[in-house]
Amino acid sequence: MSKTSRSALAETVQRDLIAYLRSGRTINQQAVTERLDSTGLSISDFDRLKRIHFTLSEPVRDYLDELPERLRRVRTASNVEREQVRGEVRGAVDWGQTYRARYAENPDDRSKFVTRSPYTEYQLPENVLLKTLLSILAETVKTDISAIDQSWRRDVWSDANAEAFVRRISQNIHLDRINADEDTPIEASHLEAARRSRQPLYYEAYELYQLYDRLLNNEFDEPRVREILFETLFVPDTATLFELACVFRLLRSLEDEYEVALHTIEAGSGAIAELRTDRWQIEVYHDETGPLTFNERLPEDPMDEYLRRYERVLDRHRNFLGRKSHRPLYQGRPDLIMVVNERKDADKTPRKILLGEFKHSSSESVFSDAVQEIFEYLEYARPEEAASRRWDTDEYLVDEDSIDFEGVIVTDGHQPEGPRDDLVHLAYQSIAESVEPGDILDL
Known part of the structure; x- marks a missing residue:
């Protein structure tokens, strides 16, 4: 009778775990996460483990390889900010709005003006989605990926690449002007704007965010979601x-x-x-x-010769290491x-x-x-x-x-x-x- 192969065991655990998660039948995700965690970070939060796997996944790495060049073409819109002032005027006067403002309150008040100042608008729906996705990835890299002290992690995310990515996201002048972070709620308008964009910077960000959302919601019917979860999950012995x-x-x-x-x-x-x-x-x-x-402890002052000698072994062990001994007889x-x-x-x-x-x-x-x-x-x-x-x-x-x-x-x-x-x-x-x-x- 031959033993079951490692790959067959992995397939069984994948299939059964997915069945429990997908069907809504309750299983302790914290306990399962602790058993499957191969990061060395003692992770018990299943969602956190999924975020790590998402960040380590091939689709994300491919996207980030193209990111430095694509960030030079962040989409903006030209807009005008209007401001009602009194007395000193800075900027161009919007005479139409000025006359309306005056006549609305006091037509004889010639000290009131409405000025207009053109500015570049970054707070577009597709930019909010982009910044949120990149913030999720950057926070995961900084907090979790960089802390994994194992060779397989460095093969995927080297220390230099991790530091460079976090620095790029935090210091990019375009991203800095977008008001969003990893906790920003994503709305349908953000998704639709990114989906309809012709720039891969945005429509690929849409695809990745959809994948991330399905992963967090355990939607394992999609093969790509299953692949991300189990791509590096089965490193355990x-x-x-x-x-x-x-x-x-x-x-x-x-x-x-x-x-x-x-x-x-x-x-x-x-x-x-x-x-x-x-x-x-x-x-x-x-x-x-x-x-x-x-846990069976040694009795105090054991009378049996074997137990007395075992007690001396524990005492010598304690003294050699300079710390207390738990004195277990059996554990x-x-x-x-x-x-x-x-x-x-x-x-x-x-x-x-x-x-x-x-x-x-x-x-x-x-x-x-x-x-x-x-x-x-x-x-x-x-x-x-x-x-x-x-x-x-x-x-x-x-x-x-x-x-x-x-x-x-x-x-x-x-x-x-x-x-x-x-x-x-x-x-x-x-x-x-x-x-x-x-x-x-x-x-």
């Missing part, structure tokens, strides 16, 4: 892609088998998804401990946690907890490690402090008879074995194609 592919497939299987519906995630929640039926509530966590803790974090409860008792002790480990491997030794990790999670898991108050217990959950506590391992390329000892082993291909009811959760 293969293990992360495999974990996300497993999570999405497990979610889909639960939806199909139990007709559960994804529910709105509360702000600040670490869950990647929450599913509900009329009776059940299922919280799904990926690479998060959720309401559990897997872990499963790839998957599912917490199941009846909705009427959502804040009480869960009815079922499932812990999962995902291994993109066919190795027997890796599978053996996964089995040990799952049994460690099951043995050491306890409710974290806030959860222990709700559940009225701070004991090891494996000792709680009221909780159905199990583990699941998903491997890729390793022949699955039947369930035993509270542990289910599934092959990735089985959850990619179909999962029988009860293989994951028996509701």
